[in-house]
Each structure stands twice: as C-alpha cells, then as structure tokens.
Amino acid sequence: MTATRIDGKAFAEELRKKIAAQVAQLKADRGIVPGLAVVLVGEDPASSVYVRNKAKQTAEVGMHSYEHKLPASTSQEELLTLIARLNADKAVNGILVQLPLPKHLDEEAVINAISVEKDVDGFSIQNVGRLSTGQKAMVPCTPLGCLMLLRDQLGDLSGMSAVVIGRSNIVGKPMAQLLLGDSATVTIAHSRTKDLPSVCQKADIVVAAVGRPMMVKANWIKPGATVIDVGINRTDDGLVGDVDPAVADVAGAMTPVPGGVGPMTIACLLANTLTATARVNGLPDPE
Numbered sequence: 707m708t709a710t711r712i713d714g715k716a717f718a719e720e721l722r723k724k725i726a727a728q729v730a731q732l733k734a735d736r737g738i739v740p741g742l743a744v745v746l747v748g749e750d751p752a753s754s755v756y757v758r759n760k761a762k763q764t765a766e767v768g769m770h771s772y773e774h775k776l777p778a779s780t781s782q783e784e785l786l787t788l789i790a791r792l793n794a795d796k797a798v799n800g801i802l803v804q805l806p807l808p809k810h811l812d813e814e815a816v817i818n819a820i821s822v823e824k825d826v827d828g829f830s831i832q833n834v835g836r837l838s839t840g841q842k843a844m845v846p847c848t849p850l851g852c853l854m855l856l857r858d859q860l861g862d863l864s865g866m867s868a869v870v871i872g873r874s875n876i877v878g879k880p881m882a883q884l885l886l887g888d889s890a891t892v893t894i895a896h897s898r899t900k901d902l903p904s905v906c907q908k909a910d911i912v913v914a915a916v917g918r919p920m921m922v923k924a925n926w927i928k929p930g931a932t933v934i935d936v937g938i939n940r941t942d943d944g945l946v947g948d949v950d951p952a953v954a955d956v957a958g959a960m961t962p963v964p965g966g967v968g969p970m971t972i973a974c975l976l977a978n979t980l981t982a983t984a985r986v987n988g989l990p991d992p993e
C-alpha cells in the first residue's frame with residue numbers, strides 16, 4: 707500500500723486564499739484591516755527567516771504587518787514596555803513574540819504579558835486554560851494546522867484512537883487537547899514511554915512531534931492509520947521529519963516533510979489573527 711500524501715502546502719495555499727477573501731470583505735464592509743505585530747529579539751538566523759516569512763505572508767493576505775526587531779541586549783523592562791504599547795494599539799489585533807528569546811529574558815512573563823485576545827500563538831496561561839476547559843481560545847498554530855489536516859482527511863475524529871508523541875507546550879500538549887476536543891481517545895507519549903512501538907501500533911492516528919530524524923518506523927504503524935509528521939530536522943541529507951518515509955508503505959495517509967505540516971503553521975497564524983480581529987469587533991468567528 708502507498709499512503710495518500712496529505713498535501714499541507716496546497717491546503718495552506720487554499721486557506722490563505724480564503725483568508726485573503728475574508729480580509730478583503732472585512733475591509734469593504736467595515737473598513738477594518740487586521741494587523742499582526744511580530745517581535746524579534748536578537749538575530750538568530752532561523753528566527754529571522756521565520757519572521758520574514760510571517761511578515762511576507764501577512765501582507766500577501768492584505769493584513770497590516772508590523773515588525774519590531776530589537777537588539778539581543780534588550781532588557782525585560784524594554785520588551786514588556788513594547789508589549790504594553792502593542793496591547794493598547796487598536797491597529798494591532800495579534801501579537802507574536804518569536805521564540806526562543808535570548809537567555810536573560812523571562813519567556814513566560816513576556817508571553818503572559820500579551821493580552822489574551824491578541825495572543826495569536828495561544829501560548830499564554832489563559833489561552834492554554836481556555837483550550838483545556840473547552841472555552842473559546844486562541845489555539846497554537848502548529849497543532850491547529852495538524853487538526854485541520856486530520857479533519858480534512860478523516861472527517862469526524864470521534865472515537866478514533868490517537869497517539870501524540872511529544873508533550874511540549876507548543877505542539878504535543880495542545881495537539882492532545884485538540885484531539886480530545888474532537889472526541890478522539892488520546893494517548894500522549896514521551897521520552898519515558900515504555901514500548902512506544904506497541905503504543906503506536908494501536909492508533910488510528912499518530913502525530914509525531916519529537917525532533918528526532920525518522921524515529922517512527924513502518925512496523926510501529928497500524929495498516930491504514932493516518933500519520934502526521936510535525937518534525938523538522940536539519941540533517942546532512944537535508945530536511946527530514948520524525949517519521950521514516952517507509953511508513954508510507956503501511957499508513958493510509960501521511961504528511962510529507964517538507965510540504966506537510968510546516969506550511970500550515972503560518973497559515974494558521976493568519977487565521978488566528980483574523981479570528982482575533984473578528985472577536986474584538988464583536989463579529990462571529992470566521993468559518
């Protein structure tokens with residue numbers, strides 16, 4: 707069997723087109739243009755590339771993009787002052803602080819200083835709490851993108867058994883919450899999990915968010931299962947995921963790396979910014 711290739715790149719492109727149309731409509735109907743502020747502290751090369759891509763795609767869907775590039779020496783107080791200014795700025799609907807921050811800064815305090823309504827990364831304690839209690843939340847972009855791909859591929863996830871490998875705050879935990887929200891039966895695996903292959907073998911859905919090149923093997927996967935590969939690993943052979951490509955011989959459907967989950971993340975950031983704009987203006991959430 708060769709697994710269906712879940713084309714995240716094409717899905718993300720369609721999503722961005724839809725968002726662009728909704729942004730145009732919002733402007734035409736109400737004169738509102740969503741604005742996303744991205745804050746980068748220091749000059750980490752990977753972070754700089756991410757921030758550039760975010761700004762480019764924000765502008766492409768017709769939103770305002772505000773880039774704040776601060777030197778690595780920025781103090782906690784200076785950063786918090788900027789966040790407070792962006793919180794108060796009506797033109798800014800979403801605020802994203804690019805992580806990781808330089809070591810001398812308190813990441814948690816910075817994230818929690820972002821107003822809940824503008825926290826488009828969904829990393830603040832309030833949004834995490836809202837997600838886990840089933841209230842309206844800003845949902846972290848990467849797991850949100852994975853959920854969209856899963857729903858598109860499988861339809862109703864209710865009653866399916868899902869294994870999420872990885873328990874980070876940015877991917878694994880919110881992914882598990884989202885799957886639970888869709889009534890899947892969820893297992894969260896991590897580095898201390900015993901006999902991970904047999905845990906995975908029972909799953910209809912496997913989401914790998916580990917950061918270990920090609921760790922998930924074909925004999926771990928139940929024939930026909932859906933496999934989502936979040937991993938981005940830079941190796942001498944180029945970019946590879948957490949899932950061995952040979953899994954495609956067993957799985958029913960699978961995301962490639964690159965071109966799977968990766969492109970969904972920024973598209974979901976734009977979707978979250980549009981949602982934040984709708985909510986602050988008392989409009990229904992965009993479909």
Ligand code: NDP
Binds near residue numbers: 871874876
């Ligand atoms: P973290 O390093 O924060 O978390 C990795 C998780 O994997 C941890 O929970 C860890 O367990 C678990 N783990 C490590 N080794 C094993 C093992 N041998 N068996 C089982 N579990 C293991 O990573 P992130 O969640 O931030 O990212 C995961 C991957 O996703 C990375 O490759 C990253 O680059 C990628 N990523 C991709 C994005 C995208 O846009 N496509 C966005 C964000 C991340 P423990 O908690 O016990 O240490």
